[in-house]
Amino acid sequence: MPNKVLISRSPVCEFIGIMLGVVTAKRRLGAACVFLVVFSCLRIFAMIRHVGLNSIGERRVYTGDAPQTILTLCTTFVESELRIPLHAAVVKNWGQLKPHIRPVLFTLNMTSVLSTMARNHGWDVVLVTSFNSHHTPYINNMFEYIYNHYKSEYYGFANGDILFSRSLAETLGAIKNATGRKSVMVVGQRNNVNYHEISSNDVEFWQPAKIQKYMCQYGKQEGPLSLDYFITSPYGFPWSTIPDLVVGRERYDNYLLLMSIYLLITTVDGTNSIDNLHLKGRDKTLTHFDLDVKDKKFNEDAILNFGRINFADGSVHNCEYFTRTRKVDISIQRKLKWESPKYFEKFQSNIKALMEHNR
Numbered sequence: 001m002p003n004k005v006l007i008s009r010s011p012v013c014e015f016i017g018i019m020l021g022v023v024t025a026k027r028r029l030g031a032a033c034v035f036l037v038v039f040s041c042l043r044i045f046a047m048i049r050h051v052g053l054n055s056i057g058e059r060r061v062y063t064g065d066a067p068q069t070i071l072t073l074c075t076t077f078v079e080s081e082l083r084i085p086l087h088a089a090v091v092k093n094w095g096q097l098k099p100h101i102r103p104v105l106f107t108l109n110m111t112s113v114l115s116t117m118a119r120n121h122g123w124d125v126v127l128v129t130s131f132n133s134h135h136t137p138y139i140n141n142m143f144e145y146i147y148n149h150y151k152s153e154y155y156g157f158a159n160g161d162i163l164f165s166r167s168l169a170e171t172l173g174a175i176k177n178a179t180g181r182k183s184v185m186v187v188g189q190r191n192n193v194n195y196h197e198i199s200s201n202d203v204e205f206w207q208p209a210k211i212q213k214y215m216c217q218y219g220k221q222e223g224p225l226s227l228d229y230f231i232t233s234p235y236g237f238p239w240s241t242i243p244d245l246v247v248g249r250e251r252y253d254n255y256l257l258l259m260s261i262y263l264l265i266t267t268v269d270g271t272n273s274i275d276n277l278h279l280k281g282r283d284k285t286l287t288h289f290d291l292d293v294k295d296k297k298f299n300e301d302a303i304l305n306f307g308r309i310n311f312a313d314g315s316v317h318n319c320e321y322f323t324r325t326r327k328v329d330i331s332i333q334r335k336l337k338w339e340s341p342k343y344f345e346k347f348q349s350n351i352k353a354l355m356e357h358n359r
Ligand SMILES: *[C@@H]1O[C@H](CO)[C@@H](O)[C@H](O)[C@H]1NC(C)=O
Pocket: 109, 110, 111, 112, 113
């Protein structure tokens, strides 16, 4: 560990000497210089740790309070009259995925219809305290909250209109087996279904055991640039070092994947094994397209203020690994000829050097 190298015993002793006033004036000056140098080195190391190590190699490892809980999964809802039935299906679906998945709802109103319903279905409901001027919550704060308040192998956010099956927890178990203590970012493509159509055929369509069947029957896979869920290892992404991004608005999804690749986090495309249904109305209705949103460009502006980026590189096809469902289990495979975007290389060599240095 570098701090063992940096703190030799003597400057510490010197410092104590200064504090106690027992060393001579000349030695005091020398000691003060040494102390200043050591202090600066530690500061720099702490900063490197903050943006570097926490997000790349090492991290705290949790065993989990409930041993079965592999994922703490959070979301937030838009409580318009039309969307309540759609979100209600998500409340029931995620509630059924306990205890492997722990659902957490971030809300602006603790007593709203959906907040109350979520609590009744075993969710944790948490007041949103951090949002932009249009009351759209920041994803950064949601992740920091769940990292700090819950114990599980993985932490995620999914949009509030996605239904999952047990394949989500199974896939994460397989990823855990394959990647061990590496930092990972898991994403995947969604499968669109018409909420009105599916709910009129079967009122219990949201049951986890039915998701795969309906996905095959009705689902239309969305393109590789629309990511609706993000799953990281504990403290696996440096949320405090990127711009504040809001959920449910364009572009933050591609940016998060790109940043993960850039920071040498292991990226996994879970599309092939994570069954899901994305509930929407006909065409683009009941999605963020038909909300009268004033902050459409919020994320894009925040990101481009930070630096130029090619959003098209933030596609699931650029993940380093992908999952595959086999007869008896789920395998994790590396893409042949995987490489990160060319323009990252010169920055990444700095990160690699830091990782070597800190090893
Ligand atoms: C919260 O939701 C409840 C129930 O729908 C409603 O009566 C109340 O006015 C809402 N509060 C706010 C601040 O919107």
